[in-house]
Amino acid sequence: MKKADLVASAVLAILSVYLMVKSMELPIGWLEGEGPGGGAFPFWLSAGMLICCVFIFIRNLRRKSPEGQSTEIFMDRESARLFLTVLVSLSVMIGLIHIVGIYISIPLFFIFYMRHLGKHPWPLVLAISLSAPVLTFVFFEKLLLILLPKGITEEWFYIFY
Amino acid sequence: MELLGHLYDGFAVTLTPFNLTMLVLGVSVGLFVGAMPGLGSVNGVAILLPATFAIGEASPTSAIIFLCALYYGAMYGGAISSIMLGIPGASTAVATTFDGRPMAIKGEAEKALIAAAAASFFGGTVSVVLFTLFAPPLADFALRFGPPEEFALMVMAFATFVGLGSESILKTLFAIAFGLVLSSVGLDIISGRPRLIFGEITGFMHGINFLVLAIGIYGIGEILWTIESTKGKVTVSQAKVTLRSIVTTVKSLRSCIGTMTFGALLGYFVGILPAAGATPGSLMAYGMAKNFSKTPEKFGTGIVEGVVAPEAANNAASTGSMLPMLTLGIPGSPTTAILLGGMIIWGLTPGPNLFVEEEEFVWGLISSLYVANAAALVLNIAFIPLFMTVLRLPFTILAPIIFVLCVVGGYAPTTTMHDVWLMLIFGLGGYLLRKLEYPVAPIVLAIVLGPLAEQSMRQSLIMALGSPVIFFERPLSLMFMIFAIMLFILPLAKKYFTVRNKNKR
Incomplete structure (x- = not known):
């Protein structure tokens, strides 16, 4: 489980980065007189996903999360x-x-x-x-x-x- | 008095021959789905929602009556396999196995089944009465909400997953954000420009249909999950239900009225919260019944109290979760999230305005809950022998049938193969995420609420010329935000105190 959890958080981190880049096709900042740009909502949420993944990865490596200590196999x-x-x-x-x-x-x-x-x-x-x-x-x-x-x-x- | 008038009109809608047929059909399907190990109300509603499109467009009331009856029936049905197989028919019936299964092993299966049905009816009725009383004033109150309040309320709904959920906080936050990002695929609602068109595939232009995700996760993903967990052989207990056993069991339940009432009230209020629902509601009811009992040591050995407490609670919770869906437009459970999406497809705008503009729909739905509850009780007890046969149905027959239903159901809403492939990917992804202990319910809730959340956030920001302070200036939205922040901090605070207590010792 430990390994699977590590791999998953790495893959999901890459996915988050891809989503961030993809969101940047539309303005992600503030548009004068229009409000937040069309890419802002997905961009900042993807950034949030990335942060979560990084923490999940680190906590697992430091054995701070239950997954990090699990020796159960992912699938027989x-x-x-x-x-x-x-x-x-x-x-x-x-x-x-x-x-x-x-x-x-x-x-x-x-x-x-x-x-x-x-x-x-x-x-x-x-x-x-x-x-x-x-x-x-x-x-x-x-x-x-x-x-x-x-x-x-x-x-x-x-x-x- | 006005309330009774509305209810009277509602019953007139429910009791038309067509709606009554839909209701009985819904309850029967629900009992079946609930009784199948692994499948619950959310799977049934997700897989069968596409089948209601044709009805829903002509009469949303008939479609919602069918689906709510299914929701109800599944809550009853879940107890059947919990008792007879010892495998919960749905996660909502986990707590029923604790005492239901020992009762069946002791040879009291029919007593357990009847007690479960009677408790479900009791819990259902108490909660529907509460629903009838609470819903109109709450909707009336919610009519005052503007975009900032709506957004703050949604933040609060998501915060409940963090504060009350049992999964890892980081994984929960990831799931919420992921669902919201998926909901933003397609055309940007404000500028009208396309965004997140993966691989420039035109199929993404119309966005990701929430149903494709819901069927993927709760249809394909759930079956993949069940295939793995039901590999072993199971034994079905025997039960013979006679009129006499029904009468004696119901009479003996008189001593459990307190337990059932408590379970119903607890289930109802837990059900209202988006993150909690029938599963934690019934587990809590079981735990509380045990704590307050004079003979707690008997729990788990097969006593009626241990069956009636969770069963009254899970039915009450299912009604409870409909309260915020109907009055605020915020679903109280994954099942109601899918119902909410269905209402949007049928051309209704969920939220307080329903009570003003769609009286027939709202009161037809509320009165149908009374009727569905009674129908489920009768059908449940009458067809116990039939359910025994259903439980013996091998999974290698059931699984392909459900897979095919998912494929057709995924195709039906937009009639494109793009959505079928996407559904398969979500099914696989949902299964893997679930296996890795990422919660999937927030993803479904987020994809349904996402477009509404983004719209209300951007409208608020435009109103305030870009200052997020607006969410903290208006009294109601400030209140919701404070609750949300408290819920976000709750797990951290809990951790802090447990660590401190440990150090003290």
Whole structure:
């Protein structure tokens, strides 16, 4: 935990500096007759973030904070593997929406998740994977009138409108 | 008398067939979400807010009735898995596990479940009555606020996180500032110029939608968190609820009225504070009930008092957190922060003016709380067998369903894939921050309040020709600022005194 906390505060400090620099695209000082410039609010808050990060880092190094004394590990191997599998499959699902649309990518995601991670029997997996896109379509597109991305499958849906 | 007239009109709004359907639906979803380990009201409201857009634009009252009923239902539902699994259904039901789980192990699961439901109803009713009495005068008072008062009030709201929060002060301050910076992405409200357009991606021009952040953190991030914490197998206790067990349990609760009343009052007032809420409220109620009990040693072994105190408190806190949201435009909890954002999307301006301009909305909402409370009590007890099945639902089925709901929910508000990717990033970031013990609630509150805070600050400064003294000149804003400063100093003072006491010894 100690190491992870140190790395995190360093990364967040860099993020804060980036946000400060980015805020400077707009005036950060006082504009006569206009009040504070458009960049002032984010700039000074990012500066505050930076100060917090620096202190978190220093307190950790001097072992003054609970994180600085913690010997607990951030994530064990097994958890990390599960975590990465979930994260990658989720990203692939979202990526596939761009190409094959949401109605192909949702069932694929269900099949992978329930079969690979859940080890559920095929009939159950297929029942849920195939009913999910139908329910999504009926609820969002028909009931709430929100059109969802369909990628190359766009034409298949013309008959429904 | 005027109050009763308003309430009467409110009930007329709530009891229309459509609104009543929304209410029952909301309570049922809430009970389900609350009963699922790891998911609570905030997750349910965040994930399902996009689904209410179509209703919300036509009738914000129906949409808020649905979401508030969900909020309420989740407070009831949380107790179910606390008792049956020993895993809190939501963080708000942590304290319920202390005595609820031992009761279930002793074979008194049905008694614990009924007592929890009855206490929730009691706490809910007491707090809704308090809400009805307090809200109108508070809104009336808040009508006098100008930009400096509004800004000072928001500073005070953020200060409560520092003064009363349990996380590291530095990390809390970081989270507040980070949320506020995220809220400033997009067009500068005063000069109209674009700012913080990361990587010159045009998707950032319309700003970062608070919902994308909320669904990311409370949808994706929460599930990632739960996947890790529920790896082990769990055992579900058995309970059979009969009419007779209901009657005998409710009768036996007569001796607990004092504990429940105390829990409800404590929960209500703790709930009003932005940083505190149902979780600390219920923990405090449990602690107090134990301290004031004649038999404190029995707490933790499975006694009814230990269940009713936190359950009365967490329902009361959820009502309490709606008070500042509705009257001041300052949410009292992460869930109400999301509700507040929803109200803005539906075209309402939260704050005291609601009581003047949107009477139907305000009183419809208040009266719906009475009805939702009763509906939750009935549905909760009636469907206990159904919840048992729900609790046995493997997480490998539930998790992908929630992920898909998050993706669709993240896409719906703006219909751009940009927001879906952003949501994934926030989900991952929120999970990592939470793991590193950075509080995430202030980030959500800050992104909702950010635009309002910046606007009121800049308007005040323009009014005062750039002198920040304005915040300390006007009596009300001075009062808020003093409270805020006290809250900021509180943790430092506490530390100073503990160190000094140690040295004395």
